[in-house]
Amino acid sequence: MTDASGTFQLRRDRRKAFGAFMAGFFFLATVFGLLVLIALLVDVAVQAAPWLNVEFLTQMPSRLPERAGIWPAIVGSLWVMGLTGLIAVPLGVASAIYLEEYATEGWFLQTIQVNIANLAGVPSVIYGILGLAIFVRFVALGSSVMAGAMTLGLLVLPIIIISTQEALRGIPSGMREAAFALGATRSQVIWSHVLPSAAPGILTGVILSLSRAIGETAPLIMVGAAGMVMAPNSVLDPFTVLPIQIFNWTARPQDEFRGLAAAAIVVLMILLFAMNLSAILLRNYFEGKRAGD
Amino acid sequence: MTDPTSTSEAPVSESAVDPAAASAASKGSRTGETLHANVFDSPKERVIRYALGACALVSILTTLGIAAVLVVESAAFFQEVSIGEFLGSTQWTPQFADKHFGIWPLIAGTVLITVISALVSMPLGLASAIYLSAYAPVWLRKWLKPGIELLAGVPTVVYGYFALTFVTPLLQTALPHVAPVFYEAYAFVLRLLPFVSPPTEPWTGDLGVFNALSAGIVVGIMVIPMVASLSEDAIQAVPRSLWNGAYALGATKLEVVMRVVVPSAFSGIVASFILALSRAIGETMIVTLAAGATPKLTLDPTESIQTMTAFIVQMGKGDIAQSTIEYKSLFAVGLVLFLITLGMNILANRIVARYQDKY
Numbered sequence: 001m002t003d004a005s006g007t008f009q010l011r012r013d014r015r016k017a018f019g020a021f022m023a024g025f026f027f028l029a030t031v032f033g034l035l036v037l038i039a040l041l042v043d044v045a046v047q048a049a050p051w052l053n054v055e056f057l058t059q060m061p062s063r064l065p066e067r068a069g070i071w072p073a074i075v076g077s078l079w080v081m082g083l084t085g086l087i088a089v090p091l092g093v094a095s096a097i098y099l100e101e102y103a104t105e106g107w108f109l110q111t112i113q114v115n116i117a118n119l120a121g122v123p124s125v126i127y128g129i130l131g132l133a134i135f136v137r138f139v140a141l142g143s144s145v146m147a148g149a150m151t152l153g154l155l156v157l158p159i160i161i162i163s164t165q166e167a168l169r170g171i172p173s174g175m176r177e178a179a180f181a182l183g184a185t186r187s188q189v190i191w192s193h194v195l196p197s198a199a200p201g202i203l204t205g206v207i208l209s210l211s212r213a214i215g216e217t218a219p220l221i222m223v224g225a226a227g228m229v230m231a232p233n234s235v236l237d238p239f240t241v242l243p244i245q246i247f248n249w250t251a252r253p254q255d256e257f258r259g260l261a262a263a264a265i266v267v268l269m270i271l272l273f274a275m276n277l278s279a280i281l282l283r284n285y286f287e288g289k290r291a292g293d
Numbered sequence: 294m295t296d297p298t299s300t301s302e303a304p305v306s307e308s309a310v311d312p313a314a315a316s317a318a319s320k321g322s323r324t325g326e327t328l329h330a331n332v333f334d335s336p337k338e339r340v341i342r343y344a345l346g347a348c349a350l351v352s353i354l355t356t357l358g359i360a361a362v363l364v365v366e367s368a369a370f371f372q373e374v375s376i377g378e379f380l381g382s383t384q385w386t387p388q389f390a391d392k393h394f395g396i397w398p399l400i401a402g403t404v405l406i407t408v409i410s411a412l413v414s415m416p417l418g419l420a421s422a423i424y425l426s427a428y429a430p431v432w433l434r435k436w437l438k439p440g441i442e443l444l445a446g447v448p449t450v451v452y453g454y455f456a457l458t459f460v461t462p463l464l465q466t467a468l469p470h471v472a473p474v475f476y477e478a479y480a481f482v483l484r485l486l487p488f489v490s491p492p493t494e495p496w497t498g499d500l501g502v503f504n505a506l507s508a509g510i511v512v513g514i515m516v517i518p519m520v521a522s523l524s525e526d527a528i529q530a531v532p533r534s535l536w537n538g539a540y541a542l543g544a545t546k547l548e549v550v551m552r553v554v555v556p557s558a559f560s561g562i563v564a565s566f567i568l569a570l571s572r573a574i575g576e577t578m579i580v581t582l583a584a585g586a587t588p589k590l591t592l593d594p595t596e597s598i599q600t601m602t603a604f605i606v607q608m609g610k611g612d613i614a615q616s617t618i619e620y621k622s623l624f625a626v627g628l629v630l631f632l633i634t635l636g637m638n639i640l641a642n643r644i645v646a647r648y649q650d651k652y
Contacts, residue, residue: 126630127359
C-alpha cells in the first residue's frame with residue numbers, strides 16, 4: 001500500500017518535473033521570435049548608423065556610396081502607396097459591402113469567398129507576373145508608377161476585402177433593422193449607419209494592407225521598378241521604391257552598399273512602424289469613443 | 294448570409310420584381326410590395342447593387358487573369374520546349390549556350406528551403422501557440438502576441454538582408470565547430486546500415502556566402518507568426534469541457550495539452566502547417582538574396598541553390614527580350630509555382646472550414 005503510493009508520488013513528481021521543463025521550452029520558443037526581431041533591429045541600426053544623415057534622405061542614388069541617397073525611393077514609395085490605396089480601397093470596401101450586405105447565400109457568393117481566400121495565399125511574385133504581362137505589356141503602361149500601383153492594388157485587394165467583411169460582420173444587425181424601420185433604403189442604411197460604425201475596423205485593415213504594399217519587393221521587380229531614376233512627377237513616370245533600393249544595395253558585395261541598405265531599412269521600418277502605430281491608435285481612439293457613448 | 298436582414302428581405306424583394314405575383318396580389322399587399330420595391334428595388338438602389346457587385350467581380354477577374362496569363366504564355370513556352378524535357382530533364386540552364394529546361398533543380402531548391410523552414414517554423418510556431426493559449430498569464434500574453442505578430446510585418450527584403458549579413462556570417466562561424474560532431478554521428482549511423490558506404494570526405498561545415506541553410510532558417514522565422522496564430526485559433530476552438538475533463542482525471546497541464554487539446558485541434562494545426570509550407574514555397578526575396586542563383590539538383594543545405602521564385606525574379610529583373618525562350622520559361626515556372634501553392638491553400642482552407650464546423 002505504502003509502496004504503491006510511493007510509486008505514485010515518484011511518478012507524479014516526474015510528470016510534474018517534465019511538465020515544468022516543457023513549460024520552459026514553450027516559453028523559450030515563444031521568446032525566440034522576439035529575440036530574433038531584436039537581433040535584426042540592433043544589427044540594422046548598428047550597420048546603418050554611419051550612413052544616416054540628412055544628405056542620405058535628400059539625395060539621388062549614386063554609384064559612389066558616400067553620395068548616395070534615397071530621395072527618389074521615398075517619393076516613389078509614397079506615390080505607389082497612395083495610388084495603391086486609391087485603387088484598392090474603394091474596390092475592396094465595395095466588394096466587402098456587396099458580399100456582406102447584398103449577396104444572398106448561394107454558389108455565386110460561395111465562389112467569390114473561396115476565390116478571395118485563395119487569392120490571399122497566392123505568392124506575391126505571381127502578382128508580379130500578372131502585372132508584367134497585363135499592365136506593363138498588354139495595357140502598355142510600361143514600368144510606371146501606375147503599373148506598380150495596379151499590381152499592388154490587386155495584391156492587397158483580398159486583405160482589404162477580408163478585413164472589411166470582418167468589420168461589417170461586427171456591426172449588430174439591430175442597428176440595420178432600426179434604420180430600416182425608419183424607412184431608410186438599403187443604401188441609406190449602409191451609408192448612414194453601417195459604414196460609419198464599421199469605419200475604425202475598415203481603417204485598421206486599410207492601413208495594415210498599405211503597410212504590406214509599402215514593403216513588397218518582388219512584384220515591383222517584375223513590373224520593372226528601376227534603381228537609378230528620378231523621383232516620379234506623374235503616374236506614368238518610371239519609379240523606384242524603398243524595398244527595391246534596399247534589394248539593389250544588399251545584392252552588391254561591397255560593405256559600403258550594405259551599410260546604405262541598412263540605412264534605407266531603418267527609414268522603411270520607421271515608416272512601417274508609424275503606419276502600424278497609427279492603426280493601433282485609431283482603433284483605441286474609436287473604441288474609447290464608442291465605450292464613452 | 295450571417296446578416297439576418299439580407300436573408301429575410303431577399304424573398305420579398307424577389308416577389309416584388311415578379312410582375313405576375315404583383316398583379317395577382319390584392320390591393321392592400323400591393324402597396325406594401327410597391328413600398329418594398331421602392332426601398333430595395335428602385336432604379337437607384339439597383340444601380341448601387343450592380344455597381345457593388347461589379348467590384349466584387351474584380352477578385353474573380355484577378356484569378357482568371359493570373360490563370361490566363363500563366364497558361365497562355367506557358368503554352369508558347371511548351372511549343373518550343375517539350376513537356377517531356379520540362380519534367381524529365383535534370384538540368385536547368387536557360388542562360389547557357391546549351392539550354393536545358395528541366396524544372397527539377399528549381400523544385401529541389403524550393404523543397405530544400407521549404408523543409409528547412411518547416412523544421413524551424415513548425416516546432417517553434419506550435420510551441421508558441423501552446424504557450425500563448427495554455428501557459429502565458431494574461432498580462433504577458435498581451436505583450437507576447439503582438440510581439441510575435443510584429444515578425445509578420447517585417448518586409449521580406451529586410452529578412453533577406455538579415456539572412457545575408459547576419460545569419461550567414463553567424464553560421465559560418467558556428468558550423469565548423471559543430472560540424473565534426475554531426476559528421477561523426479552521421480557516419481556512425483551510415484556504417485550501421487548495409488549497402489551504404491559512409492561519405493568519403495569529412496564534412497567541414499564550410500558555408501558559402503549563398504546557401505540554402507541560412508535562407509531556409511530565416512524563411513522559417515518569417516513564417517512562425519502564421520503557424521502560431523492559426524494554431525492558437527485551432528487550440529482556442531477546443532471546447533473548455535475537454536480541458537476540464539482531462540484535469541478532473543488528474544492529468545498535469547502538459548498532459549492535458551499534449552494528449553487532449555493538441556490532438557483535438559490537430560486538423561487546424563495541420564492546416565496552419567500546410568499554409569506555412571505554401572508561404573515558404575512562395576517566398577521570394579529572402580531566397581533571392583541569401584540562397585544564390587545556381588539551380589542545382591542537391592539536398593545539401595550548405596550549397597548555393599535556386600528556387601522557382603528566385604528564378605522568376607532573376608528573369609524579371611533583367612531586360613530580356615519578350616520573344617526569347619528564357620523569358621517564356623518564367624511563365625512556365627510561374628504556372629508550376631501557382632498550381633502548387635493554390636493546391637495547398639485550397640487544401641488548408643478546406644481543413645479549416647471542416648474543423649470550424651466540428652466545434
